[in-house]
Amino acid sequence: MKKLLLLGSMLVVFAGCLEKKGQKKDDVKNTENELIEPKADKKVEVKFPVYDFDAFEPILHKDDGKTYIVNFWATWCQPCIEEMPHFERVNSERSDNNVEVILVNLDMPNMWKTRLEPYVEKKGIQSQVVILDDPKQNDWIPKVSKEWGGGIPATLIYNTEKRTFYERGFTYEELKEELNKFIN
Amino acid sequence: MKNLRILRWAPPLLLFVAAFAVGFKAATEHNLDKGYQVGDMAADFSLKNVDGQMVSLSNFKNAKGFLVIFTCNTCPYAQAYEDRIIELDAKYKPQGVPVVAIMPNNPSAKPGDSFAKMKERAAEKGFTFPYLLDKGQQVYPEYGATRTPHVFLLEKKSSGNEVVYIGAIDDNYRDAAQVEERFVENAVDAMLAGNEINPKTTKAIGCGIK
Numbered sequence: 001m002k003k004l005l006l007l008g009s010m011l012v013v014f015a016g017c018l019e020k021k022g023q024k025k026d027d028v029k030n031t032e033n034e035l036i037e038p039k040a041d042k043k044v045e046v047k048f049p050v051y052d053f054d055a056f057e058p059i060l061h062k063d064d065g066k067t068y069i070v071n072f073w074a075t076w077c078q079p080c081i082e083e084m085p086h087f088e089r090v091n092s093e094r095s096d097n098n099v100e101v102i103l104v105n106l107d108m109p110n111m112w113k114t115r116l117e118p119y120v121e122k123k124g125i126q127s128q129v130v131i132l133d134d135p136k137q138n139d140w141i142p143k144v145s146k147e148w149g150g151g152i153p154a155t156l157i158y159n160t161e162k163r164t165f166y167e168r169g170f171t172y173e174e175l176k177e178e179l180n181k182f183i184n
Numbered sequence: 185m186k187n188l189r190i191l192r193w194a195p196p197l198l199l200f201v202a203a204f205a206v207g208f209k210a211a212t213e214h215n216l217d218k219g220y221q222v223g224d225m226a227a228d229f230s231l232k233n234v235d236g237q238m239v240s241l242s243n244f245k246n247a248k249g250f251l252v253i254f255t256c257n258t259c260p261y262a263q264a265y266e267d268r269i270i271e272l273d274a275k276y277k278p279q280g281v282p283v284v285a286i287m288p289n290n291p292s293a294k295p296g297d298s299f300a301k302m303k304e305r306a307a308e309k310g311f312t313f314p315y316l317l318d319k320g321q322q323v324y325p326e327y328g329a330t331r332t333p334h335v336f337l338l339e340k341k342s343s344g345n346e347v348v349y350i351g352a353i354d355d356n357y358r359d360a361a362q363v364e365e366r367f368v369e370n371a372v373d374a375m376l377a378g379n380e381i382n383p384k385t386t387k388a389i390g391c392g393i394k
Contacts, residue, residue, distance in 0.1 A: 150330075
């Protein structure tokens with residue numbers, strides 16, 4: 001356990017150092033993969049909660065006065081990665097407005113350690129990340145929204161009064177504009 | 185009082201929002217809206233195969249139908265289904281329903297899906313079916329494919345090739361051994377037996393087409 005903690009903290013420090021160097025993207029990726037793979041062999045739990053759809057579904061129906069932005073994404077989905085900074089920005093800017101971003105990751109299990117964790121760490125993602133791991137997609141996709149064909153990026157914005165589903169990507173301005181329809 | 189005023193404005197406002205939403209949807213998701221629905225007649229195409237030959241549905245004189253599958257090299261979901269697509273072709277080509285795979289991505293946006301890479305992948309995996317490049321990206325919007333892999337089962341009739349099933353291959357991308365419902369196999373079997381296909385459409389997560 002101590003070893004693990006040590007490895008973990010080394011990883012954080014190491015990743016922090018690399019981040020400052022900036023542009024050497026490939027180096028970061030390779031180094032991180034080397035560090036993380038031995039952990040995966042020991043079956044160390046992934047850092048994020050993993051849900052099947054039944055366990056995940058309450059996240060789509062919280063009734064606590066907040067406005068939730070639920071974004072479905074994966075590290076292999078280029079447009080998802082492109083819009084990620086906008087969700088992060090909105091999450092940090094709007095925390096006072098009772099707005100919360102939840103990033104629902106759809107990576108495959110073999111990518112959780114090798115791609116998802118390094119990505120979240122490298123980018124310093126602050127929004128909550130959860131993993132939805134349920135292969136019965138034809139059953140659960142319509143439960144998220146009947147309009148959803150299954151493409152990502154896809155985003156659900158909802159609060160107690162209003163609920164809208166978007167099977168598309170967002171710019172920061174577009175996301176802000178949509179969100180304003182919920183919090184005014 | 186304030187509530188009442190809001191109520192009075194609600195219907196026209198809703199209409200306005202709805203109209204806006206419809207317009208917006210039409211503008212951003214034209215592929216979805218214009219694509220084929222079950223019951224539509226699918227247009228033929230002429231696309232270049234990895235062997236250099238041009239392929240059209242009309243080349244298959246004795247086919248009873250087609251499994252037109254939009255797939256690509258780079259998408260993890262498409263990769264997860266490659267072996268199952270090969271198996272579908274092995275099972276149904278002898279029964280008159282061959283697989284015709286179309287790679288819909290723009291190779292300049294996705295270099296891993298270039299024609300050269302398609303050739304490599306087809307050779308590596310031993311594809312037994314045509315693997316066609318949707319050059320100019322004309323065909324996938326017509327079909328309304330939105331992701332890879334995305335299956336369109338066509339039944340050849342005297343009036344043309346009718347779309348009879350649209351959707352996923354089965355209900356478990358992750359593990360072929362864990363599959364409970366083989367959507368495509370059930371659809372082809374029902375089509376060949378002259379039975380009602382159920383379900384006619386299914387949904388799955390896939391990689392957006394670029």
